[in-house]
Amino acid sequence: QVHLVESGGGLVQAGGSLRLSCAASGRTFSEYATGWFRQAPGKEREFVASISWSGGSKYYTDSVKGRFTISRDNAKNTVYLQMNSLKPDDTAVYYCSANPRGPAVVAYGYNYWGQGTQVTVSS
Numbered sequence: 001q002v003h004l005v006e007s008g009g010g011l012v013q014a015g016g017s018l019r020l021s022c023a024a025s026g027r028t029f030s031e032y033a034t035g036w037f038r039q040a041p042g043k044e045r046e047f048v049a050s051i052s053w054s055g056g057s058k059y060y061t062d063s064v065k066g067r068f069t070i071s072r073d074n075a076k077n078t079v080y081l082q083m084n085s086l087k088p089d090d091t092a093v094y095y096c097s098a099n100p101r102g103p104a105v106v107a108y109g110y111n112y113w114g115q116g117t118q119v120t121v122s123s
Helices: none
Strands: 002-007 010-013 018-026 033-039 046-051 058-060 068-073 078-083 092-099 117-122
Touching: 002 092, 018 033, 018 092, 018 117, 033 068, 033 078, 046 068, 046 078, 058 068
Parallel strands: 010 117
Antiparallel strands: 002 018, 018 078, 033 046, 033 092, 046 058, 068 078, 092 117
16 A cells, blocks of 8 residues: 655645645555646546656646656655646646656556546736
């Protein structure tokens, strides 16, 4: 089992920044790829970014490329999502997830999920 807890969400004005953190406990977190997904009201959960267990491979959805950066510190069992130049369309609940198979860009394969953290971007 891997237990994931997100933090760092909040209310920010458009153009601002937030850094989300995902703290993991349980099985060896460094063996898992990690992904960030988000879900806005009335919309399906969508992929945001993912990172391989080593941090050597990273993937982003097109709408966040150049603005968001995913990273991880395996010594701290933590994954981060640095979000810059935030837009109102980024408003959503952001979820951290772990995948033993690799940094997939779809939700299938992610076995473990956190409870989510709310990000609200005002215009």
